[in-house]
Amino acid sequence: MKQRVLKVHPDDNVLVALTDLKKGEQIDYNGNSYTLHDDVAAKHKFLTEDLNPGDSIHMYGVLVGKAQQPLQKGSLISIGNVKHAASDFTTGDRKTNWVKPDVSKYANRTFNGYHRNDGSVGTGNYWLVIPMVFCENRNLEVLQQALVEDLGYGRNATYQHQAKQLIDLYKAGKSVEDILQADISADYTKSNNKRLFENVTGVKFLTHDGGCGGTRDDSDALCALLAGYITHPNVAGATIMSLGCQHAQVDILKEEIKKRVPNFDKPLFVLEQQKIGKESDFISEAIKQTFAGLILANKNERKPAPLSKLCIGLECGGSDGFSGISANPAIGYTSDLLVALGGSVILSEFPELCGVEQNLSDRCVTVDIADRFSHLMRTYDSRAKAVGSGFDMNPSPGNIKDGLITDAIKSAGAAKKGGTSPVVDVLDYPEKVSKPGLNLLCTPGNDVESTTAEVASGATVVLFTTGLGTPTGNPITPVAKLASNTKLYNKMRDIIDINTGTIIEGEETIQQAGERILEYVIGIASGEIEVAAVRHGQDDFIPWKRGVSL
Missing domain, CATH: 3.40.50 (Rossmann fold)
Structure with a gap:
């Protein structure tokens, strides 16, 4: 039987619905039973314990919100009963030991x-x-x-051809109703x-x-x-x-x-x-x-080059409640593989690291690097608050609708893109990557501003996860789009390159998906795979003005 719910971290007091659940259902998970007090749509969460106002809600093992009213075990958490909350952070001890993935099968691999x-x-x-x-x-x-x-x-002339069909219909004296009902969707590609x-x-x-x-x-x-x-x-x-x-x-x-x-x-x-x-x-x-x-x-x-010459940008946009448990940890494992091979990866979008600062700070290889990360995060947040905003206002209506009801929930899932390796450097916009390993780059959460910045810092391929769908690309670096769920992948196959909904469905592990993604990256890097954003000429380019952009 397909798994219906998931507990992401042992310390969590919420379960994620992997499919739509109905009020009154009894959900059994790891020897415990929960009677649902509300309908819980797929991607949303319900409580595993009773809470009083002010009690903490944990997901991914971190504080992501606080109850705003008495809540019973089995209740749906929503923007109506939960408020964003995140733990403070300090420059603590270095925790830079990590278990490197086995990369022996990639030892002699190259890209052209x-x-x-x-x-x-x-x-x-x-x-x-x-x-x-x-x-x-x-x-x-x-x-x-x-x-x-x-x-x-x-580029292809599909849409120009469709416009020409409408022009011909108009010249032939067709009515507005005829034009609106005309079938002009047939694919037509002019050979360049x-x-x-x-x-x-x-x-x-x-x-x-x-x-x-x-x-x-x-x-x-x-x-x-x-x-x-x-x-x-x-x-x-x-x-x-x-x-x-x-x-x-x-x-x-x-x-x-x-x-x-x-x-x-x-x-x-x-x-x-x-x-x-x-x-x-x-x-x-x-x-x-x-x-x-x-x-x-x-x-x-x-010409052939070792995989250590790759620099991958890690991005997400139009995220959903599955992003943090499928697509993001999958490219996080890809990141760990590349770091183990001597390559570089870039994790950006600082407003979407809110709540996981302590983990990332602890992973910085030196105290100076950790201090710089802390300074950039606090400065950015204070600038946002100074104009009446803040990191807590980051989730979009689409994020909230699909289960990311607080910035901390969104951020804890977004940070999974960075894998588990040590942080070798912290860069301010738009500094260049100079060290192999995991680099943190200060950028907004805005998809295009952040992708534009990652490329300026050296990303030669960008892996972009999405749960709702987005066409975002870049003029000079291929941006591969990864769907967090199979429904999206099937619905928007023309702009999505890779499906990681297979993880939600139990068809493959995060590690298997991460290896599959690395193989895809090698194909992109060698010019053997053309990603959808390149095929469509999606040349998004927006420089960041250092005002507040979340």
Whole structure:
């Protein structure tokens, strides 16, 4: 018989419903019986003991909330009867011993990547076109229209074809009712021209709304973020389009590039519109220089590299009540495998580490690193509170509907993405990963801002878990989407890459799923698997302004 409930940690006083449960049902689990006082939908939780107002609720072995009224054993916990609560944290003793997973079968495994002169290895080979300021966004769009289609990087014409069908119906005199009832869903894919530069994965245009008009801190952070993309292993070179008078000056960008790669030697073409003058001359020069850069980039070819050269970003979005017991711990095991192999992983989204700070602090390899983590967490939370918010306001309506009723519940499950290895470094946005192992990166919980930052810090593949579904991608790093439940996987197969609902259904263990995911990552890194976000051209890119974003 399929298991109907789960206790995640021995110290928990809630059980998770793995399927819909009805009021009045008797649930037997590990020798105990519970009569339900409410309907409990799958992904939600009910109490295993009576509680008085103010009593603690534990899940994942940590404090996740407190009762707001008398509650009986077998009662559903909800936003109506539970309030967010999390334990405080201190810089305690180091707890950095961990049981490394057996990675002997991966000892001689490689992936085929693009080797850079700084020793890094990319999973792609992109050319970037970057504006220093939002004033140049329109010029980037003109450049994109001029280059992308003819170079062979155009997307499928399915939706253009559907629009054409509607145009033909309108010209034929069909009514609004006829048009609304027309079947235009038949798949139609226009074959793109063969790529002119076969070894160039793509040409990407990183439009943004920054560079001027805000604080100097914001423009400086933008320069650092852009430097992270230019020096990224997945990037062959870049064209920089500057207006000239903006806060985000090219000299600041070059200094940030030098910080990351002192002997930077990729092709980098910089054009300043106020120096060149006429728009037509400016864009013509940008086209010529970009084309010349693509010729140089095309000389790069994939070659074998050890798995230790991989850097995986760990992300979640549209999470549900199963995320913390299927998809997140599965990629957590993948993380442990990669760390044991000498690779790097990045765990970000600091608002979604609320309540598990003590565990992560204890796992930091030095007191200084633990202190930096504590400082960044407390500073971030205080900034949020100063504008009337706070980490407790992080869960979205979708999170709450699907069982993540407090930030601490959401965070305790989200932190599972980081596995169990020691924390080797704590980075502030948008610093670069420089150490193999588990790195913590200060970012918002906002999916795109966080993914954008992880890539700037060096992630060459991103594993993105979701329980509700999201199309999020990135311009230069493949973002693989993992469903926490099979229903989502089947419903949104066009944007989801991997199903971990098999864990909920008892078809495989977390460890088995983690190994399966690592095999998938190797395929992505070698260019053998194209993830859905890349296939759809989902090039999400949002720099974080250091104001409050949860």
